[in-house]
Amino acid sequence: MNLIFKLLTSFILASLVFTSIGSLSGCAPMAPSTVRIGYLLGDLHHLPFFVAQDRGFFLEEGLNVEVVGPFDAGPAEMDALAANQIDMGYVGVAPAMLAAARKIPLSIVSGVNLEGSGLVTGMDINSVAELKSKKIATPAPGSIQYVMFGMLLAGNNLGYNDIELFPGTVKPPDMPQSLQTGRINGYFVWEPFVARSVVGGYGKVLVESKDIWPGHPCCVIVTGGDFVRSHESTVASVIRAHRRAIDFIEANPAEAKAIAGKWTRLDPAIIDNAFGRVKYTYSLSRDDIKRFVSEIISLGEKGAIKPIITASDVPDLDTFVDTVVDTKYLQR
């Protein structure tokens, strides 16, 4: 009885602490002249952002960009969006749709890239079937790579219980070294961490993400629901600068690679190797995003991944995707 009383007292005190911390969240929005943009750690997919910053495209649009991050993984960036710590962000489509399914108000306003991830394994593994009981790392659950890996497993009649999976507890920059030292047998991640092991000579690309789903959606630009309503012209300016950056990458690959090296501090050989696997584009396909969400739901049902988004989270998929994806800024 005494123990129960003590536990209850502790619980009430903890509730008070929690309440006071929680009430501090929800800050006032920033002045409109500045736009706070987040991005992911060492992610080559976000090269258009690096280029737009480096070449002054944002400044030429009259924008004062405050760079926030880098974030370790998409879900952390989406939390920052929900907590009003960023206004816009370069992030994977999976964490963006996951956040939307959790009722975080946001809009996807532009594409960033297609494809550009892969499964890297040690030289001794030659097929997906050989992954059984092996230690495989992926970025956080709810990342594109986690979902794509689930698709790969499902396509080979495997589930997440057949693999010793480490989702999110080996950081992407640590994955190549973990493979090299034999702590893991493989990893599914974004570029340039795929190329790093290949160039290092201790890993090989067993499966590229484009082999699982050619032209699959990858990173996108998201903006907070309130921000996009109250700062339409700012969002339009960001997208204009972003499109210029993508055109620049296409027209000047050598210079773009040099900028990538500056932002990721990676060896030119690694960037060169990674570049061929990423397709930069600002276009957005509602159908592809719908397919992506339905894949997440069905993979959870099949046991290829632990359920992340369930059918009950998204009762009407068409309306859900149409509400989140906003392509009007791409037409301006």
Added chain:
Amino acid sequence: MLIWEGAALLSNLPQLFPTPVSVIVALGQLLAAPGPPGMAWAGELMGNTLISLWRVIAGFALAAVTGVFLGIIIGWWRNARDLLEPVIEILRPIPPLAWIPLSMLWFGLGFKPAVFLIWLGAFFPILLNTVLGMENTPPKLIEVAKTLGAGPWQILIKVGVPSAAPSIMAGLRIGIGIGWMCLVAAELTGSNSGLGYMIMYYYSTMEASKTVAGMLMIGIAGYLMFIGLKKLEDKILFWKAA
């Protein structure tokens, strides 16, 4: 509870600030969900709690044995203290979290690095309290034992160690608390089971109520371990209780 529930409802941000009701529902869901690989029978919450407890017990037991043993040596013999104190004082201020990258390099992923970090966190408070207890052995007791014809080893075991026992027990209590904190940090990196991992997992999938449920379980398990140790202390130090 009502204040928390009211504030959470008012904030209308369930993904950042869950209500206590949603946390209780999440606790129920986690109890019913299948446990981690190899422990599906235990359910997700209890399976991960048992894994974490096993790691803490292993790391803490190692820290107790090594910390008390070294502490007795350093606290009793001046030469040992002069020799070992500088090394200990250099290593002691390094936070256990700073050892995470090296622990992964040395021990890989999963159980071993977690046990190493728990040992590291629990070791120093146990060691220092043991040293302090041994150093504060009343000289009068030693003199009396000598007068009664006790040899050096008898004095150490029958006078020094019992005299230091309350201080050693205080060190063990502090050590288990720090070890529990290190466990969570260890499971956030390089792990795929345990309460720390469970918290990280549900943080990533933006299920805040399950994250808070995991935090709550850590608090409850840590508190129960503390009470267990206190009861053990009362039994070992029966003369103090009397």
